[in-house]
Amino acid sequence: MKWSELFTSSVGKKFVMGLTGVFLILFLIVHVGLNACIWAMDGGQMFNLAANFMGSTVVMRILEIGLFATIILHIVQAYVLELQNRRKRSIGYQVPMGNKGSKWYSRYMGWLGTLILFFLIVHIRNFWVPSRWLEMPEVTYPPGVTVHDLFGLMKDTFTNIWLVLLYLLGCVSLAFHLMHGFQSAFRSLGVYNNRYIHLINGIGIGFSIIVPLAFAMMPISMYLNWVQ
Amino acid sequence: MEHYTMNLTLKVWRQKNKKDKGSFETYTVSDISSEMSFLEMFDVLNERMVHEGKEPIAFDHDCREGICGMCSMYINGRPHGPWEGTTTCQLHMRAFKDGDTIVVEPWRANAFPVIKDLVVDRSAFDRIIQAGGYISVNTGNAVDANATPIEKNKADTSFAAAACIGCGACVAACKNSSALLFLSAKVSHLALLPQGGPERKTRVVDMIAQMDKEGFGSCTSTGACEAVCPKEIPITNIARLNAEYGHAGLTSDK
Structure with a gap:
């Protein structure tokens, strides 16, 4: 068996989806944990310093490249799989199966992922691009550290109700995408032991509710001025 | 009633x-x-x-x-x-x-072309079995039934997988027309028993290669196959097949 086959056969392509999916899940933990610093109620100091740290070392920059590569691989592989799989049944059924036997969100992973992609484009443009490539306001904290005022940018961005709603749509899509994707990723990677499957299912449901909910609360609490 | x-x-x-x-x-x-x-x-x-x-x-x-x-x-x-x-x-x-x-x-899948009315050609399944769904046994005297000890749980899981009758309902139900529930039942059935040991790695690799050639899709773990299977083959078999495939891919010699 060639190395390439391990990642290009029908099962191999799912390995790629599972591996990239798990990496992205790990990223979400870091992202949500760091962003939760906005609720420190210190005018955004802890958050701004934490966000600055995430871009301050070469290790982080390498991880950043890895993250983008992973996202792109996950997206491209998903569309390739979706298109290939759709071509396997040229004539469909008169009476579709619908929800008999499967959850709707497990069949609409492609559409949910596409919604997340649209959200991501706006999200990256809103925060990552200004912080990484454009001029943006800075703040200085004692003992004299000058960092980008991302907290201020968040406050500005989330005065726009449409953007808040778009972010909420992104969070809902993410929740359903994870609800299936979390456990499915581990199945694709070959976790078949029933004890682990039950554990992963439980953690997966918890994760896909708690993490998107925490993300959703960020624009909401900014819009409603809950954080100063 | x-x-x-x-x-x-x-x-x-x-x-x-x-x-x-x-x-x-x-x-x-x-x-x-x-x-x-x-x-x-x-x-x-x-x-x-x-x-x-x-x-x-x-x-x-x-x-x-x-x-x-x-x-x-x-x-x-x-x-x-x-x-x-x-x-x-x-x-x-x-x-x-x-x-x-x-x-x-009729079953709808390009790998199962309709021959007439409700009859579809399921010979793709036969070719997948030919690719690796077998064990090699030397002829001679039949071995005593209990000569090879097998863990009870493994034997049960293997027998449950062996209940697959190859009807193709899993393919018909799958949104991707994937044959993986069928294939995973066959792979699990043999991989769980010591008799399936010698061909364990080549079996899963060859059967997947044949499945891809026949034009079945990949697995999205929606669970539709498991829900319609007349023999109630559990979808965990597909995860086991993925593990078998990964193991073979990482450790095979050639």
């Missing part, structure tokens, strides 16, 4: 041969007994059509007791009809009531 009779409207897929475009035809059947099996209802209709000089509806069937895997009707949006854990031949008319309209379609 009390016996009753019913009149039904059937919308059945008719297709002369592989190349014909095919279309739905509507038939009415009357005085159908609730104790009849679904296929017997088709027998009644076919007999009438033969008497009328019309071409009867072609459908696959053999044992009519749920063990051969031949019957393959997609009934009202579900392979093998509305009941769980049964084949089409085990479905009885008491699942329906007077005045119902029943839509009957």
Whole structure:
């Protein structure tokens, strides 16, 4: 068996989806944990310093490249799989199966992922691009550290109700995408032991509710001025 | 349950041969007994059509007791009809009531081309089995039944997987037309037993390669296959197959 086959056969392509999916899940933990610093109620100091740290070392920059590569691989592989799989049944059924036997969100992973992609484009443009490539306001904290005022940018961005709603749509899509994707990723990677499957299912449901909910609360609490 | 009779409207897929475009035809059947099996209802209709000089509806069937895997009707949006854990031949008319309209379609998957009406060509499954779904045993005296110790749980799981009759309902139900529940049942059945050991790595790799060649899709873990499987093969077999494949891919010599 060639190395390439391990990642290009029908099962191999799912390995790629599972591996990239798990990496992205790990990223979400870091992202949500760091962003939760906005609720420190210190005018955004802890958050701004934490966000600055995430871009301050070469290790982080390498991880950043890895993250983008992973996202792109996950997206491209998903569309390739979706298109290939759709071509396997040229004539469909008169009476579709619908929800008999499967959850709707497990069949609409492609559409949910596409919604997340649209959200991501706006999200990256809103925060990552200004912080990484454009001029943006800075703040200085004692003992004299000058960092980008991302907290201020968040406050500005989330005065726009449409953007808040778009972010909420992104969070809902993410929740359903994870609800299936979390456990499915581990199945694709070959976790078949029933004890682990039950554990992963439980953690997966918890994760896909708690993490998107925490993300959703960020624009909401900014819009409603809950954080100063 | 009390016996009753019913009149039904059937919308059945008719297709002369592989190349014909095919279309739905509507038939009415009357005085159908609730104790009849679904296929017997088709027998009644076919007999009438033969008497009328019309071409009867072609459908696959053999044992009519749920063990051969031949019957393959997609009934009202579900392979093998509305009941769980049964084949089409085990479905009885008491699942329906007077005045119902029943839509009957063949399995739909490009890897299962329609040969005629409700009959599809499932020889792709045979070729997948030929690729690796076997064990090599030397001839000679039969080995004593209990000579090889096998862990009870493994034997049970293997036997449960071996219950697969290869009907193809998993392919028919899967949104990707994936054959992985079938394949994983066959791989698990052999991989869990010591007799399957020698070909363990080549089996899974060769069978997947053949499956891809036959034009089946990949797995999205929606669980539709497991829900319609007449033998209730669990989807965890697919995860086991993924593990087998990964293990073979990472450790095989060539």
